[in-house]
Amino acid sequence: xxxxxxxxxxxxxxxxxxxxxxxxxxxxxxxxxxxxxxxxxxxxxxxxxxxxxxxxxxxxxxxxxxxxxxxxxxxxxxxxxxxxxxxxxxxxxxxxxxxxxxxxxxxxxxxxxxxxxxxxxxxxxxxxxxxxxxxxxxxxxxxxxxxxxxxxxxxxxxxxxxxxxxxxxxxxxxxxxxxxxxxxxxxxxxxxxxxxxxxxxxxxxxxxxxxxxxxxxxxxxxxxxxxxxxxxxxxxxxxxxxxxxxxxxxxxxxxxxxxxxxxxxxxxxxxxxxxxxxxxxxxxxxxxxxxxxxxxxxxxxxxxxxxxxxxxxxxxxxxxxxxxxxxxxxxxxxxxxxxxxxxxxxxxxxxxxxxxxxxxxxxxxxxxxxxxxxxxxxxxxxxxxxxxxxxxxxxxxxxxxxxxxxxxxxxxxxxxxxxxxxxxxxxxxxxxxxxxxxxxxxxxxxxxxxxxxxxxxxxxxxxxxxxxxxxxx
Numbered sequence: 001x002x003x004x005x006x007x008x009x010x011x012x013x014x015x016x017x018x019x020x021x022x023x024x025x026x027x028x029x030x031x032x033x034x035x036x037x038x039x040x041x042x043x044x045x046x047x048x049x050x051x052x053x054x055x056x057x058x059x060x061x062x063x064x065x066x067x068x069x070x071x072x073x074x075x076x077x078x079x080x081x082x083x084x085x086x087x088x089x090x091x092x093x094x095x096x097x098x099x100x101x102x103x104x105x106x107x108x109x110x111x112x113x114x115x116x117x118x119x120x121x122x123x124x125x126x127x128x129x130x131x132x133x134x135x136x137x138x139x140x141x142x143x144x145x146x147x148x149x150x151x152x153x154x155x156x157x158x159x160x161x162x163x164x165x166x167x168x169x170x171x172x173x174x175x176x177x178x179x180x181x182x183x184x185x186x187x188x189x190x191x192x193x194x195x196x197x198x199x200x201x202x203x204x205x206x207x208x209x210x211x212x213x214x215x216x217x218x219x220x221x222x223x224x225x226x227x228x229x230x231x232x233x234x235x236x237x238x239x240x241x242x243x244x245x246x247x248x249x250x251x252x253x254x255x256x257x258x259x260x261x262x263x264x265x266x267x268x269x270x271x272x273x274x275x276x277x278x279x280x281x282x283x284x285x286x287x288x289x290x291x292x293x294x295x296x297x298x299x300x301x302x303x304x305x306x307x308x309x310x311x312x313x314x315x316x317x318x319x320x321x322x323x324x325x326x327x328x329x330x331x332x333x334x335x336x337x338x339x340x341x342x343x344x345x346x347x348x349x350x351x352x353x354x355x356x357x358x359x360x361x362x363x364x365x366x367x368x369x370x371x372x373x374x375x376x377x378x379x380x381x382x383x384x385x386x387x388x389x390x391x392x393x394x395x396x397x398x399x400x401x402x403x404x405x406x407x408x409x410x411x412x413x414x415x416x417x418x419x420x421x422x423x424x425x426x427x428x429x430x431x432x433x434x435x436x437x438x439x440x441x442x443x444x445x446x447x448x449x450x451x452x453x454x455x456x457x458x459x460x461x462x463x464x465x466x467x468x469x470x471x472x473x
Contacts, residue, residue, distance in 0.1 A: 004088055005029050005049060007080030008062055012051075017145055017165040019058060026053040031115030031200045035100035041068035044097050046214070048116050048167065048200050059167045059200075061214060063091025063101075092147045092163060098137035101161065102151055105194040105217050116200035118214055123179065123192045145345050150220055159193050160220035168349035169202060169210035174342035177318060178218065180262045181255065188251045188338050193217035227328035227336065231369070235376045235390045238383075242397035245369070248328065249401025251336040252320075252365065256358045256406060260317040266355050268313035276357075277309045280423045287426045291433045293444050294426065300451045301422065308419035312412050316355035321347075323361040324368040359413055362402060363420035367428065367446070369394045374442030422450050 009027045012018045018025070027049040034045040046063040064079060070087040077093035091097035104111060104120040111118040140148040145166065151159045164172065179192040195216045202210035227248065234241045284301055287294045294301075320327070321343030329337050343352030373391035377384045403410055410417060428443035 002029055003082045003084075004064060004066070004080075005047065007082065007088055008047065008049065008064070011079045012060070012062075016143065017147060018060075019145070019166060020051055020054045023053050025051040028052055030059070030202075031113075033111035033113060033116050033118040033198060035097070035104060035111050037096050037100055039096055042066070042096050044091065044094075044100050045114070046091065046111075046118070060165055061163065061167055062165075063097050063163065065089045065091050065094040065096045092139050092149050095134060095137065098149055098151070099134055101149070101163075101196070101215065102135055102137075102159070102217075104196060105161070105215070108194075111198075116198055118196050118198035120194060120196050122194040123183075158220040158222060159217050161193075161215055161217040163215045164213060167198075167200075167210075167214070168212050169205060170212055170349060170353060172213040172216070172342060172349070173318070173321070173352055174340060175213045175216045177259065177263075177320075177341040178216075178339075181258055182218075184258055184262060186255065186258050187334065188255050188336065190219040190221065190337055190339070193219065221329065221331050221337070224329045224331050226326050227330060228325035228368070228372070230330050231325055231372045231394070232375060235372050235387055236380070238386060238390070241390065241394045244330075245394040245397035246401035248336050248365070249398040249403075250405040251328075251338065252323065252361060252398075253402045253404075253406035253408075255338055256317070256319065256361070259319065263318040264355065265315050265317045267315055268357075272316070273309060273313060277305055280305050280419065280426075283423060283426055283430070287430050291429045291440070291444075293440075294429060294447065297447060297451060301426070301447075304422055304451065305419055308415040311415040313416060314357065314359070314408070314413055316357060319356045319358050320361045320364075321352055321356060323364040325365070325372070326368075357416070357420070358406075358408065359410075359417040360420050362399075362410070363417055363424055365398060366395050366421055367424045367443075369398065370446055371428075371442060374439070374445075378438065418450060422447065425450065 005027050009025050012025050012027075013020075030048050030050055032045050032047045034043070037044050043066040044063075045066075046061055049060050049062060051058045051060060065088075066082075067087045067089065068085075070078070070081070071089070074089055074094065077090040079088040079090055082088055103109065104118070106120070106122050108120050108122050110120075135151045135153045137149050137151050140150060140160075147163045147165060149161045149163065151161065153159075162174070175195050178189050179195070181189045182192045196214040197211065198214045199209055199211045201208060204210075230244070231241060234244070281302075284294075284298065284305075288298055320338065320341055322340070322345070323338070327338060327340045329339060331337050343349075369391045372394075373387040376387040376390075380387070399410065402408070425443040425446040429440060429447065432440040432443060
């Protein structure tokens with residue numbers, strides 16, 4: 001094994017983006033791509049390593065910088081000292097890598113191949129950094145599955161570049177959906193700057209090679225808060241959020257309309273309905289085994305799902321796939337912008353690229369408003385009723401905005417939307433029981449309320465005509 005790969009295997013378990021928590025990685029290098037640098041004694045490359053201890057095996061991208069002598073100021077990002085004395089650094093924290101990566105994208109270059117290759121593509125959607133100049137770059141903290149580098153070039157707009165850590169064959173919807181939306185003139189996504197696509201060995205592919213996205217650069221908006229933070233502060237202060245929630249509903253609806261025009265649609269076939277409902281049942285089975293409070297509700301949840309399965313299903317189209325308040329930012333003068341179209345991280349990439357149901361996104365946002373109330377209640381239990389009323393108002397306003405802008409008759413799909421929200425709450429109950437037991441009451445309360453109140457209902461005016469979709473919460 002390459003000494004660098006051996007060192008990475010010891011270092012990886014401490015990284016937030018490593019998905020194999022609880023086991024020691026067994027790495028096999030399947031290729032790498034190398035970026036040209038002018039600095040003497042420095043080598044920049046990105047290793048593609050397969051963790052064969054995971055089931056199924058997981059392919060990781062690990063950018064590193066090899067320096068002939070150590071840089072004491074960068075000791076916090078030292079991966080290891082190799083057998084020959086070379087210092088190995090975590091690439092995203094080293095200017096040799098960050099500069100070379102940006103140049104690869106804006107210069108539409110091609111990296112040196114070692115069993116794998118990478119090529120940059122510049123969209124031209126925003127000002128590029130000066131060619132060949134050193135650009136100040138920092139790594140954003142808090143990410144779980146990828147690494148994002150923020151560039152702040154002098155005289156040019158800041159750029160954020162997401163380096164994908166887990167690689168998959170095929171286009172990444174995070175790149176394709178947002179790039180298409182930006183190119184179409186959508187006002188609800190940041191401008192795209194460019195991307196890096198690569199190819200590597202894969203015995204599972206017919207021609208023995210896989211191809212996919214390695215990185216994605218886009219406009220960076222400094223100093224903005226995500227919608228989770230904005231909503232949490234509003235709820236804590238007792239500030240009405242209805243207008244903001246309604247505007248967010250409009251933004252989500254307009255993104256859905258754009259995606260429906262930009263990408264193919266397909267009907268909800270019987271096979272697809274079976275696949276979705278089978279996924280609900282698999283998740284419910286796990287919940288019953290791991291969350292004792294859910295077991296008494298199994299029959300009621302089964303009946304809820306059966307009603308949704310037998311009801312109306314809309315046409316499928318591309319959607320966000322993992323929509324919640326943390327995936328949205330409020331940009332001054334621009335309103336709500338939606339980020340991270342990568343989809344649900346736990347779903348296989350080939351599933352995330354398929355057309356899906358818009359109500360999945362709507363349900364995810366409804367659950368997110370409920371979480372704001374739950375988080376507020378954990379800190380201020382004496383304000384529980386006020387927090388729940390805040391969430392009810394925000395949820396209803398979001399629904400109103402979405403229906404008005406999309407033209408979708410949510411009343412027709414009320415059973416389906418409620419089932420997606422229930423499934424999301426079941427997933428949350430599993431996650432919180434495993435990781436944050438103190439938060440488990442939030443989804444458990446939602447499950448009980450959904451089962452008690454039923455799905456969304458359509459109110460009627462005095463003449464008995466449908467008037468408005470009403471959230472029972």
